[in-house]
Amino acid sequence: MKTTEAHNKKIAEMKLSSVFPHYITKVEKKGRSIEELYQVIEWLTGFDQNDIEKLIEEKVTFETFFDRATLNPNAHLIKGVICGYRVEELENPLTQKVRYLDKLVDELAKGKKMEKILR
Template identity: 55%
Template sequence: MNNKVFQYSFASIYRLYKEKVEKKGRTAEEVDTVILWLTGYNDKQFRDQIEKKADLETFFAEAPNLNPNASKITGVICGCRIEEIEDPLMQKIRYMDKLVDELAKGRKMEKILRE
């Protein structure tokens, strides 16, 4: 399945994430924290992905290590139950969406990071 969403530039999605959370009084650094937690990227690897304008498919394919606690991210995002999404890549994208959504809603970082 070649979903159009997979071809979206991570850099453009990332910009939207930052705008969303900053409107709610959170920071771009917090967005970075949740994305690095999810993907296992270090800061340099993460910045390289943004700089090379990787699409979402590449961004997740090259992610060093999906956090083992990612499966604890549950709930509904964009009308879909995250734990029921069958496509692994779409599920990872929705994990990321959910983390940013929780950040924007003011949830505590320990809760967002499933600690």
């Protein structure tokens, strides 16, 4: 499935602060903790809980969030389908990074062991 420029622009302009509460709801509803969510995000981006909270307060877009992030060198090992897209086949680098994050949150919510999530 190929993304469009409009789709990629929409992803880039989404604010972390608008999506983060949905991540929390998703993982907590499945019995996982917010601490585990922070751990997963830190593994992917290098941002610890304080960094993430500041970025949320700052209302950064996903584009800014990932521009400032130091992506984990093993992020390319994240594979599978999320939101109808196979993450390893996405051509737009930013959209791929956002979907990496979505995939990790999804794996956490599905009860996957942390050792498997943090490749």
